[in-house]
Amino acid sequence: MDRIPILKLGEALLVTIQVDMHDQLATALEEDLTNRIVEVGAKGVLIDISSLEIVDSFIGRMLDSIAAVSRMLDAETVVVGMRPAVAITLVELGLSMPGVKTALDVDRGMAIIRRRIEPGAQAGLSDY
Amino acid sequence: MTTDTVLQIRNSSDIVRVRQEARSRAVALGFTLVEQTKFITAASELARNTLEYGGGGTATFETVHSGFRSGLRATFEDRGPGIADIQLALQDGYTTGKGLGLGLGGARRLVNDFEIDSRPGEGTRVSIVRWK
Numbered sequence: 481m482d483r484i485p486i487l488k489l490g491e492a493l494l495v496t497i498q499v500d501m502h503d504q505l506a507t508a509l510e511e512d513l514t515n516r517i518v519e520v521g522a523k524g525v526l527i528d529i530s531s532l533e534i535v536d537s538f539i540g541r542m543l544d545s546i547a548a549v550s551r552m553l554d555a556e557t558v559v560v561g562m563r564p565a566v567a568i569t570l571v572e573l574g575l576s577m578p579g580v581k582t583a584l585d586v587d588r589g590m591a592i593i594r595r596r597i598e599p600g601a602q603a604g605l606s607d608y
Numbered sequence: 609m610t611t612d613t614v615l616q617i618r619n620s621s622d623i624v625r626v627r628q629e630a631r632s633r634a635v636a637l638g639f640t641l642v643e644q645t646k647f648i649t650a651a652s653e654l655a656r657n658t659l660e661y662g663g664g665g666t667a668t669f670e671t672v673h674s675g676f677r678s679g680l681r682a683t684f685e686d687r688g689p690g691i692a693d694i695q696l697a698l699q700d701g702y703t704t705g706k707g708l709g710l711g712l713g714g715a716r717r718l719v720n721d722f723e724i725d726s727r728p729g730e731g732t733r734v735s736i737v738r739w740k
Binding site for chain 1: 620621623624627628631641642644645646648649652653656700710711713714717718
């Protein structure tokens with residue numbers, strides 16, 4: 481079966497979703513990611529969804545679930561690159577994903593995770 | 609004049625195919641990006657319902673006209689157990705499965721017209737239209 485690649489970037493993991501995922505692929509990603517977080521002791525997970533044309537309730541629930549599980553394993557999940565039309569649709573669908581942190585792009589998402597790893601690294605930004 | 613397309617929904621790869629068909633038809637009709645995204649998302653939710661609750665079925669896409677307007681209709685049909693209480697099933701958060709209970713109510717908010725017909729023991733038919 482196909483798998484979505486998970487890259488290690490320092491203490492963070494990066495997943496770039498580039499295909500229109502069928503449901504089993506999304507479920508496999510959730511499992512793979514959880515295992516990798518523990519394997520490498522990741523402190524953060526970046527999920528780049530800029531290639532996704534739609535996020536329906538199944539994928540939304542998967543993102544929410546990944547965020548919740550990684551939080552239990554002491555890693556922060558940031559979903560980056562959501563398209564504007566996807567954001568509008570998700571809100572109308574009724575899926576606000578309160579447990580998921582978002583950032584506009586990979587750089588900003590990485591900055592969120594870096595602040596978490598080294599709170600003193602960027603003075604004035606270490607607000608959590 | 610485009611012809612109707614009937615797609616079988618038997619597994620989760622078929623849901624991907626439903627999304628692709630919804631997308632190509634929405635693009636062909638000149639929907640804006642937001643209109644496309646809403647229609648494809650609604651189709652994805654309903655295709656998953658057909659698979660999970662109806663045990664599989666079909667999705668039919670057609671172009672419809674009303675006066676000067678044209679629109680895209682998608683109809684999802686299954687011969688599953690049917691829905692006992694449609695009003696309840698349309699409520700956000702209500703589910704008999706493992707989903708979030710946003711599929712039906714959410715899909716209805718993403719389109720202009722929404723019709724549902726279901727008979728316990730016979731099946732369910734949901735039809736949506738997004739007008740250009």
